[in-house]
Amino acid sequence: MATKKMALIATKGTLDMAYPPFILASTAAALGWDVQIFFTFYGLQLLRKSLDDIKISPLANPAMPMPVPMPVFVQMLPGMESMATMMMKNKMKSKGVASLQELRDICLESDVKFVACQMTVDLFEFKTSEFIEGIEYGGAATFMKFAGESDVCLFI
């Protein structure tokens, strides 16, 4: 049986949206799949050396379960984002959900290939020194080469 392939595009940099690419990639790798993730726009934040600044916001996110109902003007107050992030991380920890760092490490250990979108790296004026080692830099053509041969291809 030929090795299956999965190509992902990670475009989001919030805590909730950082999970799906890392969960799918680590799982597919455990199943023996060949996996590549193309990080573009806000998804580039997931390649930073430290993932501590990845946050979740209750603002403009009416589906987020809150312990107490909170009006939008309260959600706008300084510190609310950090508080929501802390609460979410604590909840995840108590439920045995892996940290982003742990999932990313598993991906790297299991040879998931990370590709950073060169155009958005330049657009946001990121320095490659801000990102983890062992990633590649490329464009749409790089992604299409792998995606064209993939069995599963998702935009996240």
Next chain:
Amino acid sequence: MEFNKEFDASGLSCPLPIVKTKKALSTMTSGQVLRVISTDPGSVCDMAAFAEQTGNDLLEQGSENSKFVFYLKKA
């Protein structure tokens, strides 16, 4: 059932039971049996899907002390 190695995934959520089961299997030799314990209800379907896709044989699954138990034979 006899087994060569045990991995306790109690308290862990998706995808850790599967990812770490794979890791545990990688230290074993073909034909050896791994016993996995999990508290994640999702792992019941996941372990079967894992076994099917990786060729490792899911010999038996059940529950003990309100935990899920799986026996996997390494391919």
